[in-house]
Amino acid sequence: MLKQRLESLIEEMISKGIRFQEARQEFEKRFIARVLERENGNLSRAAKVLRIHRNTLSKKILEYKVKLR
Helix, strand or coil: CHHHHHHHHHHHHHHCCCCHHHHHHHHHHHHHHHHHHHCCCCHHHHHHHHCCCHHHHHHHHHHHCCCCC
């Protein structure tokens, strides 16, 4: 089910001319925001869930202008 939804979304994005770079950035931004929300803004726990270094997470938060609670 999830694989089908993803395939459909990818097909729609391609047909609408969305570039790979834009798609990747939007995905990262939303994924990070959702994990931060789930972890109540705790950067250390969010970094563990994402399996990235806390400093990398901080840089991505600034880069994507992710709002923290």
